[in-house]
Amino acid sequence: MSTSPRLLVTGASGQLGRLVIQSLLKTVPAARIVATVRTLAKATDLQALGVEVREADYDQPAVLDAAFQGIDRLLLISSSEIGRRVPQHRNAIDAAVRAGVGLIGYTSLLHGDASPLPLKAEHVATEAALRASGAPFVILRNGWYLENYNGFIAPGLEHGAVFGSAGEGRIAAAARADYADAAAAVLAAGAEHAGKIYELAGDDGFTMADWAAALSEVAGKVVAYNNLPEADYKALLINIGLPAPVADLLSSSDVGAAQGGLYDASRTLSRLIGRPTTPLKTALAAALKG
Structure with a gap:
């Protein structure tokens, strides 16, 4: 492997990918x-920052072959195309x-195959593919993003309430x-992380209900959390315009959070x-500032 390894981040125009690039550029x-x-x-x-940009498409193997040439370490950010x-x-x-990449990092799901969330199946299958590949790998099992809840802020402040099916489940986002x-730290360090599986989540x-109370404090307006049965929450999401498959994913994920x-x-x-x-x-304060 090169003494100056080349690091590749897939999906770099996405929200996570851009942040990984920005973090890497610090060191x-x-x-x-x-x-x-x-x-x-x-x-x-x-x-414009001096980063080499290559075209890649997870659906086109030949394009991927060209994109991965000369790469020592690669971060495979999971596709957004569920299913x-x-x-x-x-x-x-x-x-x-095929390109001889020396380390593949993958952004998986918190607790992997033990997760009660429906999203786990594709992540578990990808982790299995990594193990079967024979390539050195590291698995970054990411928990939820705090930003996943930002869509609740405006309606919560407007109506004084947010809804879900997460019950008393604690969420370490x-x-x-x-x-x-x-991801940037692991990619930059390289070989010392090979074979590791990291369960990644927020400290607290x-x-x-805590989320709603925090929003209330930061925004200066009382917002309550109303817990609903899964079927009722799914119906609510459909009623506000979400497609049924999306509503099903969100409501069932909430039930997984409750579990x-x-x-x-x-604190890994x-x-x-x-x-x-x-x-x-x-x-929350940053989200309110826009």
């Missing part, structure tokens, strides 16, 4: 960083193996930038990034 020369995107025009800002992730991720893993810093858990699927107390994330994870109130 890694831009000339060693490669970003892959589906549409080159969406990454001109990365090019198609397994073949897409296998395409990327196979291409990385962290900011997207926290997870990005962890909260219930959705502890989004909680972890190991803060140890990886060398600082505390972003507090809930800090994230």
Whole structure:
């Protein structure tokens, strides 16, 4: 492997990918960083920073082969196309193996195959594909993003209430930038992380009632959390315009949260990034500022 390894981040025009690139640039020369995107025009800002941008598409193995050439370490950010992730991720893993990539990092789901969340199946299958590939890998099992709840802020403040099915389940969410810093740290360090599985979550858990109370404090307006049975919450989401499959995913994920699927107390994330994870109130205040 090169003494100046080249690091590649897939999905670099996405929210997480951009943050990983920004984090890498704090310690890694831009000339060693490669970003892959589906549409080159969406990454001109990365090019302006000196990062090499290559076209890549999880559905096109030949394009992936070209994109991964000369890469020493690769971060495979999970596809956003739920239901198609397994073949897409296998395409990327196979291409990385053909290119001789020395370490593949993958953004998986907190607690992997033990998770009660329906999202787990595609992540578990991808982790299995990594193990079967024979390539060195590291698995970053990310918990929920604090930003996942930002869509509740405006309606919560308007109506004085938010709804869900998470019950008393504790949620150890962290900011997207926290997870990005962890991915960048692992990618920059390289071989010492090979074979590791990291359960990554925020330092402090909260219930959705806690979330509503924090929003109330930060915004200066009382917002309550109303817990609903899964079927009722799904019906509410459909009633406000979400497609039934999306409503089903969100409501069932909430039930998974009620069962502890989004909680972890190991503080592995803060140890990886060398600082505390972003507090809930800090994230809410930033979201309110826009």
